[in-house]
Ligand SMILES: [Zn+2]
């Protein structure tokens with residue numbers, strides 16, 4: 577009954593184009609393109625999103641980084657919509673889509689061996705916006721995946737937007753911008769850690785976060801989850 581009243585008072589609008597239909601109309605849904613499994617470092621195809629052995633290094637320590645969808649005009653709109661309006665409803669919607677994507681890829685995690693965390697915002701930025709959109713999505717996803725959400729990192733440097741930086745500038749911009757939080761103290765060294773971010777470009781933010789975690793928990797396996805990533809330069813589709 578409540579759902580009925582809600583849909584009467586607040587008809588569902590497509591997050592992509594605003595048309596009154598469902599959360600995502602057929603037309604926009606068709607433009608959500610799954611990312612092809614690739615290695616996050618060299619961006620060549622790699623089954624299961626596993627990082628190639630010779631692409632792993634101290635600076636690029638993720639054993640795998642999974643992506644949801646290509647970053648394109650429709651996912652840009654979704655991202656914009658959840659940053660600036662409908663944040664809570666949309667984070668539920670996106671975490672549901674992501675969970676479904678993982679289920680279809682047959683990817684799951686043992687709740688005893690893994691925790692999940694998200695890339696934090698600097699506290700002043702979070703106050704300005706009122707929430708951290710990645711954290712909201714990550715918490716919804718954690719619940720569905722049945723693994724514990726733990727805020728392992730804090731952001732101690734207020735960085736400029738990564739989208740305004742060159743590739744080299746991005747590494748510099750996020751250097752030393754994270755520190756381990758007090759909640760990380762309870763984690764056993766060796767616990768697997770999944771780190772979520774929304775858009776992955778060069779991976780500098782993810783790498784800076786992992787490097788900080790490994791200082792305190794050097795035996796942990798680190799895996800990444802990005803909601804969106806642009807298609808590789810050499811991809812021809
Ligand atoms: Zn639409």
Ligand SMILES: [Zn+2]
Pocket residue numbers: 615616617618619620627628631
């Ligand atoms: Zn590679």
